[in-house]
Amino acid sequence: MKVSRAWLQKYFEEPLPEVEEIADALTFHSSEVEEIKGEMMDVKILPDRAGYALSHRGVALETGASLSLSLKSDPLRESLPEFLTTDQLTVEVDDSYVLRHLGAIVRGVKVGPSPVWLKEALESVGQRSINNIVDATNYVMLNIGQPMHAFDLAKVSRGVNGETRIIIRRAAAGETVTVLTGETYTLATDMFVIADATSGAALDIAGLKGGMASGITETTTDLLVSVGTYNGTTIRKMSQALKLWTDASLRYQNKISPELGAYGMRDILKLITDIAGGEVVGVIDVYPNPAAALPHVPATLERLNAILGTSFSVEDVTTALDRIALPHQVEGEMFTVMPTFERTDIATVQDVAEEVGRVLGYDRVLPEQLPAMQTAPDQRKFLGLERLKDVLTEHGFTEISTQSFAIEGEIVLENPLQSDRPALRTTLVENMKDAITRAEFVAPLVLGTEPTLKQFELGSVFKKDREHFALTLGYKQLSGKQSASVLPEAVQALVDAFPASGLTVPATINPAICELSLENVNLEAVGEGYDPIKSTLSEYKQFSIYPFALRDVAVWTLSGTEESEVALTIAGAAGDLLARMDLFDRFEKTDATTGASRISYAFRMVFQSDSRTLADTDIDPAMTAITEALNAKDGWEVR
Amino acid sequence: MSTGRLHPMSAAIREIAGMFAGMGFGIAYGPELEDEWYNFDALNVPADHPARDMQDTFWTKEEKRRVPRTQTSSVQIRFMEEMQKENILPPYRIIVPGKVFRNEATDATHEAQFYQCEGLAIGEGISLAHLKGTLESFFKEYLSADAKVRFRPSFFPFTEPSVEVDVWYEVAGKEGRWLEVMGAGMVHQTVLKNVGIDPEKYQGFAFGVGIERLIMIKHGVPDVRLFHSGDIRFNHGFDVTRVEDNLKDMAS
Numbered sequence: 001m002k003v004s005r006a007w008l009q010k011y012f013e014e015p016l017p018e019v020e021e022i023a024d025a026l027t028f029h030s031s032e033v034e035e036i037k038g039e040m041m042d043v044k045i046l047p048d049r050a051g052y053a054l055s056h057r058g059v060a061l062e063t064g065a066s067l068s069l070s071l072k073s074d075p076l077r078e079s080l081p082e083f084l085t086t087d088q089l090t091v092e093v094d095d096s097y098v099l100r101h102l103g104a105i106v107r108g109v110k111v112g113p114s115p116v117w118l119k120e121a122l123e124s125v126g127q128r129s130i131n132n133i134v135d136a137t138n139y140v141m142l143n144i145g146q147p148m149h150a151f152d153l154a155k156v157s158r159g160v161n162g163e164t165r166i167i168i169r170r171a172a173a174g175e176t177v178t179v180l181t182g183e184t185y186t187l188a189t190d191m192f193v194i195a196d197a198t199s200g201a202a203l204d205i206a207g208l209k210g211g212m213a214s215g216i217t218e219t220t221t222d223l224l225v226s227v228g229t230y231n232g233t234t235i236r237k238m239s240q241a242l243k244l245w246t247d248a249s250l251r252y253q254n255k256i257s258p259e260l261g262a263y264g265m266r267d268i269l270k271l272i273t274d275i276a277g278g279e280v281v282g283v284i285d286v287y288p289n290p291a292a293a294l295p296h297v298p299a300t301l302e303r304l305n306a307i308l309g310t311s312f313s314v315e316d317v318t319t320a321l322d323r324i325a326l327p328h329q330v331e332g333e334m335f336t337v338m339p340t341f342e343r344t345d346i347a348t349v350q351d352v353a354e355e356v357g358r359v360l361g362y363d364r365v366l367p368e369q370l371p372a373m374q375t376a377p378d379q380r381k382f383l384g385l386e387r388l389k390d391v392l393t394e395h396g397f398t399e400i401s402t403q404s405f406a407i408e409g410e411i412v413l414e415n416p417l418q419s420d421r422p423a424l425r426t427t428l429v430e431n432m433k434d435a436i437t438r439a440e441f442v443a444p445l446v447l448g449t450e451p452t453l454k455q456f457e458l459g460s461v462f463k464k465d466r467e468h469f470a471l472t473l474g475y476k477q478l479s480g481k482q483s484a485s486v487l488p489e490a491v492q493a494l495v496d497a498f499p500a501s502g503l504t505v506p507a508t509i510n511p512a513i514c515e516l517s518l519e520n521v522n523l524e525a526v527g528e529g530y531d532p533i534k535s536t537l538s539e540y541k542q543f544s545i546y547p548f549a550l551r552d553v554a555v556w557t558l559s560g561t562e563e564s565e566v567a568l569t570i571a572g573a574a575g576d577l578l579a580r581m582d583l584f585d586r587f588e589k590t591d592a593t594t595g596a597s598r599i600s601y602a603f604r605m606v607f608q609s610d611s612r613t614l615a616d617t618d619i620d621p622a623m624t625a626i627t628e629a630l631n632a633k634d635g636w637e638v639r
Numbered sequence: 640m641s642t643g644r645l646h647p648m649s650a651a652i653r654e655i656a657g658m659f660a661g662m663g664f665g666i667a668y669g670p671e672l673e674d675e676w677y678n679f680d681a682l683n684v685p686a687d688h689p690a691r692d693m694q695d696t697f698w699t700k701e702e703k704r705r706v707p708r709t710q711t712s713s714v715q716i717r718f719m720e721e722m723q724k725e726n727i728l729p730p731y732r733i734i735v736p737g738k739v740f741r742n743e744a745t746d747a748t749h750e751a752q753f754y755q756c757e758g759l760a761i762g763e764g765i766s767l768a769h770l771k772g773t774l775e776s777f778f779k780e781y782l783s784a785d786a787k788v789r790f791r792p793s794f795f796p797f798t799e800p801s802v803e804v805d806v807w808y809e810v811a812g813k814e815g816r817w818l819e820v821m822g823a824g825m826v827h828q829t830v831l832k833n834v835g836i837d838p839e840k841y842q843g844f845a846f847g848v849g850i851e852r853l854i855m856i857k858h859g860v861p862d863v864r865l866f867h868s869g870d871i872r873f874n875h876g877f878d879v880t881r882v883e884d885n886l887k888d889m890a891s
Binding site for chain 1: 650666687700751762775776799825872879882
């Protein structure tokens with residue numbers, strides 16, 4: 001909800017602080033201010049408060065509560081006039097949809113530009129001024145939260161006695177309404193329209209948007225003002241089906257009280273006659289089941305403090321309830337809160353505790369430790385899973401984590417994010433295959449000269465009638481011959497480690513990839529008493545997304561030369577494109593004639609840049625520098 | 640043979656689990672593919688309530704549609720139901736680390752699949768102050784000794800009062816700052832009633848924290864999409880130091 005400081009100021013005698021200070025107060029006592037633009041704040045009104053706070057009046061109340069400022073007046077606490085009735089209007093409603101409808105006829109208005117104050121108010125919250133009548137309805141809605149609409153009365157048919165007859169009814173299948181902004185919507189029978197009962201024509205989509213044909217123009221002189229309260233759930237479904245969300249539908253779907261309608265009618269009639277002249281002929285109020293007063297909520301001081309973990313006094317609680325303008329009585333330490341009609345969010349002692357906590361400030365809730373538990377916490381299933389992982393990492397397997405959405409599966413999604421992965425995975429095998437392929441490609445970078453690639457994933461798989469954990473192992477020989485025994489041995493080691501757990505060796509094991517179901521494994525038993533291996537992780541270093549290049553270098557050194565000396569020499573000369581290096585060969589040779597002994601070291605080097613793909617022209621100078629640095633050492637010689 | 644590496648998610652959950660074990664929290668599990676009842680209704684999110692719009696939900700194409708859970712809170716319900724069935728009265732304390740799903744466009748800070756750690760403590764007189772104390776202890780241990788927790792008002796259908804939790808995070812050489820880390824609150828009395836617990840006698844708190852986000856904060860991971868990419872370069876982006884050698888236990 002966009003609110004402006006100037007608009008809020010109308011509610012206070014004292015000057016409000018700067019907008020940043022208001023925003024801060026609201027964020028810590030009411031609802032988060034998501035954005036500040038000049039004097040305008042975008043307040044993310046929480047859903048439970050939307051019944052009263054999607055309005056400047058509501059945000060002013062919250063601002064006052066947050067900053068300890070009193071409102072100079074509250075439009076919802078001022079008395080309502082007795083509306084004159086009229087025989088020039090009849091309104092028939094479908095009370096499955098209409099909770100209340102107030103209709104008024106105003107004659108003799110002069111449509112024109114809005115006065116400066118009204119234009120400025122609307123512009124201060126990013127709305128465009130249209131004309132004085134439309135602006136007035138928008139202003140009242142943004143001010144107190146009651147949506148409303150004004151029709152050009154001349155565009156509605158007359159009955160035999162000259163009266164206007166309105167019906168709020170279900171739309172006919174396929175009935176269309178062209179709205180004020182020009183779009184035409186095709187309606188269904190679970191939607192509702194405000195219709196001209198004489199002609200039968202739909203005038204607008206009730207509660208969502210006004211119709212173009214009956215809109216206000218420069219020549220309009222007589223108005224039908226419509227202030228309705230509609231079924232919030234139906235409105236929400238209509239908005240979703242039509243993909244039409246409006247300021248009005250937002251308020252209706254948050255279930256504003258039908259009591260608010262009368263305040264809306266009071267304010268709009270006054271504003272229209274003030275700025276556009278005209279005369280109110282009368283008001284027809286259709287209110288099939290008037291809302292009962294909201295139930296009183298008992299709340300003892302003890303319970304409030306028990307919920308919040310505070311030691312607030314009767315005076316503290318009284319202050320909080322006064323600041324948020326919740327009427328209440330107190331007898332000793334027993335409060336009875338009597339929510340005003342718009343505070344439908346106050347129904348339980350927990351709701352009252354929230355009001356007290358947030359108004360006084362959650363900084364007054366001091367951290368407290370939980371009491372000790374009598375029984376030891378049960379983490380066995382978790383520890384069982386972790387124990388399986390530890391066995392595998394000890395066998396050289398690295399854990400990966402992949403997506404649960406798959407190309408194929410037994411269960412598909414109604415609304416997948418990626419159309420090529422519409423199903424829930426039934427196996428981890430496909431993702432493992434893909435991960436192994438990708439790992440093979442980057443192995444020199446992350447594994448160096450390690451000859452084997454071994455990975456596992458432990459995760460949920462989804463069958464039509466059940467879901468369970470699966471454990472998948474993948475293996476690939478990077479150098480040398482692929483072994484048929486690596487996976488079978490690893491699986492056997494797992495099974496042997498937990499003999500009575502229900503873990504079994506599958507009948508056949510693919511030597512490259514193998515999946516075990518943990519469905520019938522007693523993980524609690526596996527985890528019983530286990531203390532998992534704990535490790536700490538360093539700051540993360542992001543890998544480069546650019547390709548890497550490999551180069552080898554072999555050098556003869558003198559007998560007694562350490563590997564580290566060679567490595568340091570290479571690192572010192574290579575420059576910052578050297579991503580890693582690994583020794584992959586070392587041998588010693590004694591010359592038969594001289595008797596002198598030499599050591600050969602061979603290193604594999606990985607070159608990579610964080611910002612580009614490397615070309616030979618990048619790497620060659622580094623290789624030249626390395627060769628020169630090695631050759632410069634006494635008795636060393638690059639082979 | 641060199642040792643393999645745990646996924647950073649596993650390493651983090653172990654740390655978290657150990658810290659909460661110290662405060663008496665067990666660990667519970669539940670299905671990732673949930674019934675509508677456990678994911679929404681039982682958590683006080685009735686059908687056609689605007690609160691269902693708060694999270695973007697995946698639905699299955701089945702006769703009775705199901706939902707890849709949008710939060711681990713569904714396990715609260717399953718756990719408390721189970722306890723009632725076995726006639727075990729509170730106090731209850733559990734955490735639920737597990738995968739959750741949101742149907743939203745992905746970017747560096749949003750993923751359609753991520754891990755959440757739910758926390759639940761129910762008992763006599765468990766208050767919002769205990770929530771603050773528990774989270775502050777956790778963050779002091781997990782993030783930094785200077786960590787502090789502050790609450791802001793919020794709304795979740797399954798808690799009342801509801802709060803957003805900010806944590807003060809300070810590392811050497813960087814300016815300290817408040818980070819928005821999780822939603823929490825006092826378990827809604829309707830939720831307790833739904834599982835057959837008397838809300839006049841017992842009360843408690845619940846919280847839900849995104850684990851990737853914690854790891855990203857603590858270790859400087861720039862993009863949430865790295866976590867479940869199946870790319871081992873992510874594992875190798877961290878240096879791992881083993882805290883203690885537990886090999887002896889494993890052999891037994």
